[in-house]
Amino acid sequence: MRKLLVVLCILFSSLSAYAQSMYSDAIAAMNKGEYSDAKIYWLALNDSRDSYGQRIKTCDLCIDFQNRAQRYFNAKQYVKAIEMYEEILKLNPYDSTAKTRKQRCQRLNDEHKAENLVKTYTNSSFAYTFKHPAYLVKQSSSTDEKVVFLSTDNKLRVNLTSAQKSLIKTNTQILNDVITSYDPSNITYKVIKKDWVVISGYLADGRVFYNKSIITTRTSQYDEPVTMLISVEVISNKNDSRGGKLAELVSQDFSVNQTGPVVQVKETDKDRWIRTKSVDSKEAYSKYITYAPLTSPYLTEARMRRTLCFARESFQNKEYLSAKSQFEMAHDYMTTSDYAKYEECCYQYCVYYDRTLYNLKEFMKAFPSHQQMRVVRGSMVKEYCEIRMFKEAKKYVKTHSNIWYGESIYYSEKQWLKYIKSEKQKAKRKYSAGTPSGVNNTSQKYSAGMNLY
Numbered sequence: 001m002r003k004l005l006v007v008l009c010i011l012f013s014s015l016s017a018y019a020q021s022m023y024s025d026a027i028a029a030m031n032k033g034e035y036s037d038a039k040i041y042w043l044a045l046n047d048s049r050d051s052y053g054q055r056i057k058t059c060d061l062c063i064d065f066q067n068r069a070q071r072y073f074n075a076k077q078y079v080k081a082i083e084m085y086e087e088i089l090k091l092n093p094y095d096s097t098a099k100t101r102k103q104r105c106q107r108l109n110d111e112h113k114a115e116n117l118v119k120t121y122t123n124s125s126f127a128y129t130f131k132h133p134a135y136l137v138k139q140s141s142s143t144d145e146k147v148v149f150l151s152t153d154n155k156l157r158v159n160l161t162s163a164q165k166s167l168i169k170t171n172t173q174i175l176n177d178v179i180t181s182y183d184p185s186n187i188t189y190k191v192i193k194k195d196w197v198v199i200s201g202y203l204a205d206g207r208v209f210y211n212k213s214i215i216t217t218r219t220s221q222y223d224e225p226v227t228m229l230i231s232v233e234v235i236s237n238k239n240d241s242r243g244g245k246l247a248e249l250v251s252q253d254f255s256v257n258q259t260g261p262v263v264q265v266k267e268t269d270k271d272r273w274i275r276t277k278s279v280d281s282k283e284a285y286s287k288y289i290t291y292a293p294l295t296s297p298y299l300t301e302a303r304m305r306r307t308l309c310f311a312r313e314s315f316q317n318k319e320y321l322s323a324k325s326q327f328e329m330a331h332d333y334m335t336t337s338d339y340a341k342y343e344e345c346c347y348q349y350c351v352y353y354d355r356t357l358y359n360l361k362e363f364m365k366a367f368p369s370h371q372q373m374r375v376v377r378g379s380m381v382k383e384y385c386e387i388r389m390f391k392e393a394k395k396y397v398k399t400h401s402n403i404w405y406g407e408s409i410y411y412s413e414k415q416w417l418k419y420i421k422s423e424k425q426k427a428k429r430k431y432s433a434g435t436p437s438g439v440n441n442t443s444q445k446y447s448a449g450m451n452l453y
Helices: 002-031 035-045 053-074 078-091 096-114 171-180 241-253 269-279 282-291 299-316 320-329 336-353 357-366 373-386 390-399 413-432 438-447
Strands: 118-123 128-133 146-150 157-165 187-192 196-202 208-219 225-236 404-406
Touching: 002 035, 002 053, 035 053, 053 078, 053 096, 078 096, 118 146, 118 157, 128 157, 128 241, 171 187, 171 196, 171 208, 171 225, 208 241, 225 241, 269 282, 269 299, 282 299, 299 320, 299 336, 320 336, 336 357, 336 373, 357 373, 373 390, 373 404, 373 413, 390 413
Parallel strands: none
Antiparallel strands: 118 128, 146 157, 157 225, 187 196, 196 208, 208 225
């Protein structure tokens, strides 16, 4: 009898422990929103007194609310779905699944309402505006140069970037760089214009992208032009219709102002000097000189190269005397083209502006292969006659050939001798008329002259 009682006690303890385990499993299932499983446990635990009948009814009600909530969710009737989850939480406040699904419905409902609500983001540092649905949120990690917007589910992303580009590159090169930054094989649409490009396609991970990039010009702290590329990139999942709608909005309303605030260029003095030389204009050199540090090793060269730019401009305007002086100042930095211009300036100077024997001889020595050397020889004959060295003039004509009177007037030896005789007779008439003052003038002219190089 005593053994039987012991066995019954052990059996009762086992059944009690098993029932307690089933009770815990039922509660855990309800708290995870698994009401069908929980109902099975409650049915197994229920007795003739219907001790767990209320639990079973709760499971039935929650299952019904779950099914209705799912139907409302599928129909995007998020408010009604939220109401169903709230009913579940009234019956079981510990249902973590109901809480999570309610939050999801609230988020989707907010996004659904925000789809038709458009906000405008303005970047005052780079002067552009971006219109976007209200459900996109600017990320706190954003900077003026790179702004990121994300949807609340993190599946839709917008990257807004503002980048300084090299002045050496053309607009076409800059826009082609945008295109090549994506795998060309994944680009499905492309339109490129003078200062903007639009491309779309697929990223390597299968997501869809849309990129619109616009070139504009700003001014740096050095009062120099800066080429800026302003880009907006939309990235979404393949079947996310929001991406297409946003791309359409960007296509119509993304705007970059043609003028904007000063852009702070971050570059060393050496980098700025390299860029200035690549532009190679008097304006660029002047601005470099204005803002360069006093200890810059490039200041002297910058001044000389600016002088060269002035020389080229003077030469273009046929201001040969000014150009000649400027070329001589910047002689060490002249290019082959500059040297040719300088040679022409020296020719103009000694033939038309200050024709002296000294200047003519110096020119012949410095530029023996000049294409108008025949005219220079003619100027020698004229100058000999001017200073009344008629014997030297005759000797020069007899010992040299190809002597021209002007750039388009050829004189033979006979014509030159006739010219010399005529000039000699003019000089005699002046002298006999009592005006020998020209002698002093010509002697002074002969001794005058400037170094041509």
